[in-house]
Amino acid sequence: MQVFLHSRTLKRVDFTALLLTLELAAVTTAILLLIAIPLAGWIALAKTPTRHIAEAIVALPLVLPPTVLGFYLLVGLGPATAFGRAITALLGHTLAFSFAGLVVGSVIYSLPFAVQPIVAGLRAVEPAYLEAASTLGASPLRVFAHVALPLAKTSVLAAAVLTFAHTIGEFGVVLMLGGSIPGRTQTLSIALYNLVESGDFAQANRLALLLLILSTAALLLLYTLPLFRRRHG
Numbered sequence: 001m002q003v004f005l006h007s008r009t010l011k012r013v014d015f016t017a018l019l020l021t022l023e024l025a026a027v028t029t030a031i032l033l034l035i036a037i038p039l040a041g042w043i044a045l046a047k048t049p050t051r052h053i054a055e056a057i058v059a060l061p062l063v064l065p066p067t068v069l070g071f072y073l074l075v076g077l078g079p080a081t082a083f084g085r086a087i088t089a090l091l092g093h094t095l096a097f098s099f100a101g102l103v104v105g106s107v108i109y110s111l112p113f114a115v116q117p118i119v120a121g122l123r124a125v126e127p128a129y130l131e132a133a134s135t136l137g138a139s140p141l142r143v144f145a146h147v148a149l150p151l152a153k154t155s156v157l158a159a160a161v162l163t164f165a166h167t168i169g170e171f172g173v174v175l176m177l178g179g180s181i182p183g184r185t186q187t188l189s190i191a192l193y194n195l196v197e198s199g200d201f202a203q204a205n206r207l208a209l210l211l212l213i214l215s216t217a218a219l220l221l222l223y224t225l226p227l228f229r230r231r232h233g
Contacts, residue, residue: 016183017191025167028106032114032163040118041144058115070176073105097179105177106167113162121155122148165218
């Protein structure tokens with residue numbers, strides 16, 4: 001009887017962690033697309049030298065250890081800094097060890113996965129199209145919104161898929177910033193880590209398989225996007 005109840009409890013925890021992970025990935029992807037599209041447009045199309053500095057800063061999470069980023073976010077959003085105290089006074093609680101804090105960390109950590117594909121897509125747009133639109137009197141913003149961005153729509157979709165998949169598999173930043181609070185900050189990757197620590201390898205294998213399936217599905221979708229682009233022109 002105890003084994004049966006234990007199994008049901010684990011399944012309930014798995015489902016809760018799955019929903020939390022999917023919610024975190026969806027919210028992070030939506031926020032990052034709003035940030036990444038204009039930022040990628042500026043990096044890809046602007047002629048100012050500072051765009052290279054911005055591109056390097058955007059790429060920083062690719063080489064920075066997640067625990068380092070998570071540590072600085074934990075300190076920066078906590079009561080040890082003026083910014084952290086201001087956020088706490090405004091919200092009534094600290095961002096650390098909360099779902100909102102996970103979103104902040106995920107947005108920063110997944111930023112290059114959203115920006116870089118869009119930058120690549122915009123740079124692949126034939127410059128003659130952009131020049132023709134400018135010659136006809138279109139403003140830079142109109143050229144970007146009505147010419148460049150529609151031609152790079154597949155790259156925007158790729159950025160969304162990559163961001164979603166990357167957020168699902170996050171571990172270091174999530175662990176440092178959110179801890180492991182069931183129903184609030186415990187994602188699938190953290191639940192898997194806890195199961196391995198407790199020696200429950202059977203349940204850990206089930207969670208690992210679920211993460212593998214989600215990641216594979218995301219990659220299959222990503223690599224079929226070029227086929228969709230060719231089929232629909």
